[in-house]
Each structure stands twice: as C-alpha cells, then as structure tokens.
Amino acid sequence: MGKKLMINEQEVLKIAKLAKLSIKPEEIKLFVDQLGDILTYIDLLNELDTTDVVPTSRPIPTNNIFRADIVKAGLTNEEIFQNAPSKENNMFKVPKI
Numbered sequence: 001m002g003k004k005l006m007i008n009e010q011e012v013l014k015i016a017k018l019a020k021l022s023i024k025p026e027e028i029k030l031f032v033d034q035l036g037d038i039l040t041y042i043d044l045l046n047e048l049d050t051t052d053v054v055p056t057s058r059p060i061p062t063n064n065i066f067r068a069d070i071v072k073a074g075l076t077n078e079e080i081f082q083n084a085p086s087k088e089n090n091m092f093k094v095p096k097i
Contacts, residue, residue, distance in 0.1 A: 005039040007032055 012031045017022045023031065077090055088095040 003040075005043055007035045007039060011035075028095055 009028050009032060012023075012028055012035060015035070016031075030071045081090075081092075084092050
C-alpha cells in the first residue's frame with residue numbers, strides 16, 4: 001500500500017462549506033482522518049492496471065427495464081372532478097391563501 005494521503009482541517013472546512021454541511025469543531029479531526037483514509041484508498045485503486053477492463057455504467061447487465069407505452073383514453077371531466085370537494089367552471093376550487 002502506498003503512503004497515507006493527508007488532508008488538513010482547512011480543506012475539511014472548505015469541503016463542508018461547499019457541501020453546505022455544518023460540522024462541529026470536535027468533528028473536524030474525525031473527518032480529517034476519514035477523508036485521508038478515503039483518499040489513500042482511491043490512490044491505491046489508481047495503481048491497478050485497468051488496460052483491458054471495459055468501462056461499464058453498471059456492474060450487472062440489464063435490458064430495458066421500462067414498460068412499453070400504451071396509449072389509452074384519458075379521464076373525462078366528470079371522472080376528474082368526482083372526488084373534488086369543490087369545483088367551478090371545470091376547475092378545482094381552492095381557498096385563497
């Protein structure tokens with residue numbers, strides 16, 4: 001394994017600000033260590049030879065997972081408004097806010 005990559009407190013605070021996260025002062029050291037470990041692992045992955053590895057978008061091959069579109073008639077105005085508590089001129093009537 002390569003050398004451990006380090007991240008400093010200012011970088012953790014900058015990342016937290018960019019992510020719009022509020023972190024407590026006592027959490028900064030924890031995140032310095034955790035982000036350092038993550039960066040070290042990513043750097044380790046960069047050492048792998050991926051010359052013959054085909055890029056993929058997902059680990060398991062899938063076929064079209066969507067249903068086919070079926071054209072059918074829509075609802076009539078009567079069906080649309082049948083459960084409406086109030087309507088006026090073919091529109092839902094709602095209280096003013």
